[in-house]
Amino acid sequence: MTLPNKVETQEGVVASVALSPASFARFARFITMELGIKMPESKMTMVQSRLLRRVRDLRLKSVDHYGDYFFDASHTEEREHFINAITTNKTDFFREPEHFDYLCGVVLPAASHPGRRFKAWSAGCSSGEEPYTLAMLLAECASRRPGFDFAILGTDVSSKVLTHARNGVYQESQILPVPPELRRKYLLRSRNDAERLARVVPELRKKVSFHPLNFMDDDYGIRDTFDVVFFRNVMIYFDRGTQEAVIHKICRNLAPGGYLFAGHSESLASLDVPLRPIKTSIYRKPL
Numbered sequence: 001m002t003l004p005n006k007v008e009t010q011e012g013v014v015a016s017v018a019l020s021p022a023s024f025a026r027f028a029r030f031i032t033m034e035l036g037i038k039m040p041e042s043k044m045t046m047v048q049s050r051l052l053r054r055v056r057d058l059r060l061k062s063v064d065h066y067g068d069y070f071f072d073a074s075h076t077e078e079r080e081h082f083i084n085a086i087t088t089n090k091t092d093f094f095r096e097p098e099h100f101d102y103l104c105g106v107v108l109p110a111a112s113h114p115g116r117r118f119k120a121w122s123a124g125c126s127s128g129e130e131p132y133t134l135a136m137l138l139a140e141c142a143s144r145r146p147g148f149d150f151a152i153l154g155t156d157v158s159s160k161v162l163t164h165a166r167n168g169v170y171q172e173s174q175i176l177p178v179p180p181e182l183r184r185k186y187l188l189r190s191r192n193d194a195e196r197l198a199r200v201v202p203e204l205r206k207k208v209s210f211h212p213l214n215f216m217d218d219d220y221g222i223r224d225t226f227d228v229v230f231f232r233n234v235m236i237y238f239d240r241g242t243q244e245a246v247i248h249k250i251c252r253n254l255a256p257g258g259y260l261f262a263g264h265s266e267s268l269a270s271l272d273v274p275l276r277p278i279k280t281s282i283y284r285k286p287l
């Protein structure tokens, strides 16, 4: 990506986009320490383009000035804006659909006994598409098996995506991967056609709770034990040591015999973690 060196702010002030190597190094250290996300120099353009919005909103002169503002101890409230700006939140409904086929074809038939509350955790849930995909499939399972109940937890470090997820409102183009019969049942089109928005139905929204959680924290403060954890497309951003430490912490809340789903491009093969490989990117905690 090529960025212009100067941009117009709302007031017509010219802000300099270029981030100095020293400022980048300071941001990179912070991002890796606080979020576990690797920040090689090749990410410099990405970091400066993501921070530009804050430079404009705060009416600062440059991304380097934003660095001075951000690291000033009196601006602790900026941390939340920074995390919202810097995290990569790409997600989709029914992303990597083989995982959902495995869930419905193998995991649920063995787990969906009447009277059982099935618990799923979308760890790094972004704007909610992943936990709501799970909710639709578990609601379908519940409609076929009276007495089967479920609950879903979605967690993320970004407050912005959690707000979006709690609202459960998506563009019509975003709901296209949802099979039409599930769309009809679980998504409500906006009455205003021009808006082209759809909202997850309240019955499904109340099955999913969203909470802030940073994988770098020592204690996740979660008391539940989950049957499945979807930890997808998050650890790709972490180095090996961080991946291992985070998976150990996640496994504290995974039931014996429970499954962990990683992203298709993520492998736990070289990690020393208490999980057995079942299929590509699907792992199970021994009973």
Ligand SMILES: C[S@@+](CC[C@H](N)C(=O)[O-])C[C@H]1O[C@@H](n2cnc3c(N)ncnc32)[C@H](O)[C@@H]1O
Residues within 6 Å of the ligand: 034, 035, 036, 037, 087, 088, 089, 090, 091, 092, 095, 123, 124, 125, 126, 127, 130, 155, 156, 157, 158, 161, 213, 214, 215, 216, 230, 231, 232, 233, 234, 263
């Ligand atoms: C690329 S999205 C993946 C969303 C979803 N799991 C999927 O596969 O579609 C990665 C999410 O991980 C979150 N994340 C990154 N670092 C994190 C951390 N240290 N703690 C918690 N969440 C983090 C980001 O905010 C982002 O929403």
